[in-house]
Amino acid sequence: MPKVENGAAPVGLQFGKEMGTLALPGEEIGKLVDTTPPHGLQSPQDQKRAVVRLGSGVTQRGSSLLSSKAGKVCFDGRRNKTWVENNQKRYVPALEDMVIGVVEERHSEDVRLDINGTDTATLSSLAFEGATKKNRPHLDIGSLIYCRITRASKNMEAEASCIEPGSNKSWVGGEALYGELKGGNVIQVSLGLARSLLVPNGPVLTTLGAKIPFQSAVGVNGRVWIQSSSTEHTVLLSIAIAKADTMPADEWKAFVKKMLEQAT
Amino acid sequence: MPPATKRSRSRGGGAGGLEYISLDGLRIDGRRPTEVRKIRCSLGALSRADGSAYYEQGNTRVLVAVYGPREPHSRASIQHDRAVVKCEFSTAMFASPVYRRTWKGDRKSTAAALVMQKAFEGVILTASYPKSQIDIYVQVLQNDGGALVAAINAASLALVNAGVAMSDFVVACSVGFVDDTFVVDPSSLESASDRPELTLAVLSHSAKIASCQLDSKLPDGESFERALEFATSGANQIFKVLEYEVRKYSLNLLDSRGLVAL
Amino acid sequence: MDQEVFQKVHPREYLARFLNKDVRPDGRSLTKARRVNITVSSIATAVGSAMLKMGKTTAVAGVHATLVQPAPGAPDQGILDVAVELLPMASPNYKSGRSSEEAICLTEYLRSLISPHINMSKLCVEAGLLVWQLRLTVYCVDNDGNLEDAILLAGVAAMRNVLLPSVRIIGEEVDEGRDAQMVEVKTENEEGEGEAESIIAVATVERTNSLEIDTYPLPISFILFDGKVLIDPSVAEESVCDSRITFLFRPTGELRGVLKPGGKNVPENLYQSCLTMAKERIPKLQAKLEAT
Structure with missing residues (x-):
């Protein structure tokens, strides 16, 4: 039986449901299969490859994998990971997620961020590239921070960091990927919309960006930060993106067209 | 209908009484004994709740909202290793022809809330959300029999809408007994205080029973197993409808997310 | 949060x-107000009902009718009770339990604005013996702002929607037919002794009497x-x-x-x-x- 851990075409996993179809809670989406060869010896590499990762919305019962939510069955071959993609309003932190947090509390060594989940996340004021005890960012209550979840456990408060592995861009210059988002505007959207905004060259941001140049940061926790050269544009873009959550595609397209015509 | 004190109609079949099952085998509203009433429902009816559903089964209408997992209201109720599930069952002042106070604490409502709490505690993966609370709020707007059944089904939809992880999908159905016949999903006319009524909540995929209540003794010669069979068949009918609704809702969502080119 | x-x-x-x-x-x-949607008569168990949406703010109002003895000081006047409930489902900030201050204020707000427009004598069936008691309850199920306007409009719509059956007091019991329903109202014996008497009335199944509210x-x-x-x-x-x-x-x-x-x-x-x-x-x- 291959080991299964949360947080590696599927190895050790046989899908009962076709990829991309909808599953309901309790529906079996696949079975774990034993990949140990007949002679019983498996190389460490094969063992590692046979690890099946279970993401959000998938639960295990014996050798069956069941969906725990209503959504689309997904699979990532690179990481041998399966999950069920659904839409909801509340965020549950997962490792490596990029989120936008709002500083709720300040302490001497760290801050508490609201990340739109049941619990808050802690961000150390030293978790910034190039930060030292004497030279670290001052984070006010209400500041917006774009950061990465570095510890996500259901039993403990999540931890976040603004250090990007492999990068040495100091927090000071404002060139680093993560850090405080100054100016601009932030809105709250559904998790599903946030995820779709992260798809490269996605229709929503491309349609808007074609007419108005702007910067944006999208947190998988349902927060979107927008900044453009004029406040008017920032405000209109905020409204347009928020509407994408409730309007059907055709209606949204028409709404944006009208809005853009009236703006510039 | 002015409700003050109603004269009771004579009950049961036979001469001079109300006929619940016609000679053709049809019930008063035209249904067959094994037929469930028409169901209409929609997910995401409310804007502030994390999950919600509006649900109609015949003339019984309920609205259910789910909040959570969120911070528990009181420190005392925090469980360190799982989520606490709380349920409130409330009936509108005008929901039944018989005047009833809307005070949520009334016995029947408290009992219903407890049944629901236990049923859903069994399917929600509470271990995934330690130290949090999940609230299920039920408001019965119109009660024509089977309010608890409607509430359970609506709550399943609302929990799915909220994205609360569950091990299965709960579906409920009730069975009554009129004119020596088991009838599935009895309306208020077919339910009476002295009639037996079985309310069943099952897990749709594993077929396990989440909750089962029998009010009143079954008449001699009638088996509990048979009543259960009827209830299960009713629940299967209902599940087909709910499953269709959930799929339709999820597909609509995926379409409008911009995941198909605008 | x-x-x-x-x-x-x-x-x-x-x-x-x-x-x-x-x-x-x-x-x-x-300067733009949200779209208002009103649906009436949606709740069959109520004598009058209205579901109102003002944008996402949603209120459900219903009127329940009972036949009772009139109050001693007002023998030919009906009775109107008004209540507003802010349900916990309407907002993450609403807790269950006793009525909040906000609900109590809204109740008084609604009552004071609706009562003056209801002609209580219209609710009299027979002076001194039998009158209608109406209970208007407005439930807020989704609060996205401007509850005051939403509940008032929902309450007004529900009251305008009220249709009562025709009632007459009869001396003795008759068989109920398709068109009529017997109603027995137990009277309170003033001295509190002996058997309580009852008033037997018959009410039509059809409801055609509106409250004739001319202004609101x-x-x-x-x-x-x-x-x-x-x-x-x-x-x-x-x-x-x-x-x-x-x-x-x-x-x-x-x-x-x-x-x-x-x-x-x-x-x-x-x-x-x-x-x-x-x-x-x-x-x-x-x-x-x-x-x-």
């Missing part, structure tokens, strides 16, 4: 940013923020406003009342803008109500 945390921490700044560009966070202009209040509310007026506030806008002002009109378009519960002073010119906007909106609102 409520969704809009950023708003929670810098709520005024958040709103000001939008208003400075003459637009609101939900995309509306400052139509509300339009505004909030003031940083010297700007916003019509029909959302819940986020309400939470940071400087003051609130409600205009009450008759269906004919006449102004019959103005409510401004505390808050910052309103300069004359802003008051006039509100009044002008309100007068413009009233015919549309009235048409919506009359269409039910």
Whole structure:
């Protein structure tokens, strides 16, 4: 039986449901299969490859994998990971997620961020590239921070960091990927919309960006930060993106067209 | 209908009484004994709740909202290793022809809330959300029999809408007994205080029973197993409808997310 | 934790940013009210009902009728009870349990504005013996702001929707038919001794008697923020406003009342803008109500 851990075409996993179809809670989406060869010896590499990762919305019962939510069955071959993609309003932190947090509390060594989940996340004021005890960012209550979840456990408060592995861009210059988002505007959207905004060259941001140049940061926790050269544009873009959550595609397209015509 | 004190109609079949099952085998509203009433429902009816559903089964209408997992209201109720599930069952002042106070604490409502709490505690993966609370709020707007059944089904939809992880999908159905016949999903006319009524909540995929209540003794010669069979068949009918609704809702969502080119 | 945390921490700044560009966070202009949808008669167990949506704010109102003995001091007057309930499902901030202050205030608000328009003598079946007792309950199931207007309109719509059966008192019991239903009202024996007597009445199954409400209040509310007026506030806008002002009109378009519960002073010119906007909106609102 291959080991299964949360947080590696599927190895050790046989899908009962076709990829991309909808599953309901309790529906079996696949079975774990034993990949140990007949002679019983498996190389460490094969063992590692046979690890099946279970993401959000998938639960295990014996050798069956069941969906725990209503959504689309997904699979990532690179990481041998399966999950069920659904839409909801509340965020549950997962490792490596990029989120936008709002500083709720300040302490001497760290801050508490609201990340739109049941619990808050802690961000150390030293978790910034190039930060030292004497030279670290001052984070006010209400500041917006774009950061990465570095510890996500259901039993403990999540931890976040603004250090990007492999990068040495100091927090000071404002060139680093993560850090405080100054100016601009932030809105709250559904998790599903946030995820779709992260798809490269996605229709929503491309349609808007074609007419108005702007910067944006999208947190998988349902927060979107927008900044453009004029406040008017920032405000209109905020409204347009928020509407994408409730309007059907055709209606949204028409709404944006009208809005853009009236703006510039 | 002015409700003050109603004269009771004579009950049961036979001469001079109300006929619940016609000679053709049809019930008063035209249904067959094994037929469930028409169901209409929609997910995401409310804007502030994390999950919600509006649900109609015949003339019984309920609205259910789910909040959570969120911070528990009181420190005392925090469980360190799982989520606490709380349920409130409330009936509108005008929901039944018989005047009833809307005070949520009334016995029947408290009992219903407890049944629901236990049923859903069994399917929600509470271990995934330690130290949090999940609230299920039920408001019965119109009660024509089977309010608890409607509430359970609506709550399943609302929990799915909220994205609360569950091990299965709960579906409920009730069975009554009129004119020596088991009838599935009895309306208020077919339910009476002295009639037996079985309310069943099952897990749709594993077929396990989440909750089962029998009010009143079954008449001699009638088996509990048979009543259960009827209830299960009713629940299967209902599940087909709910499953269709959930799929339709999820597909609509995926379409409008911009995941198909605008 | 409520969704809009950023708003929670810098709520005024958040709103000001939008208003400075003459637009609101939900995309509306400052002078645009949300769409109102009213559905009546949707609840068959009530003698009158209305479901109202004002944007996402949703209220469900229903009227329940009972036959009772009249109060000793008012033998030919019916009885009207009014209640507003803010259900926990309506907002993450509402807790269950006893009525909150807000619910109690809204109840009194609704009662004081609706009662004067109900002719209580119309509810009399037989003076001294039998009258109707109506209970109007408005449930707020989704709070996205401007509850005062939503519950008042829902209450008015439900009362206008009320249809009562015809009732007559009869001497003795008769068989119930398809068209009639027997009603027995136990009377209270004043001395409290002996068997309680009953009044037996028969009520038609068909309900055709309306309350004939000829006039009712139509509300339009505004909030003031940083010297700007916003019509029909959302819940986020309400939470940071400087003051609130409600205009009450008759269906004919006449102004019959103005409510401004505390808050910052309103300069004359802003008051006039509100009044002008309100007068413009009233015919549309009235048409919506009359269409039910």
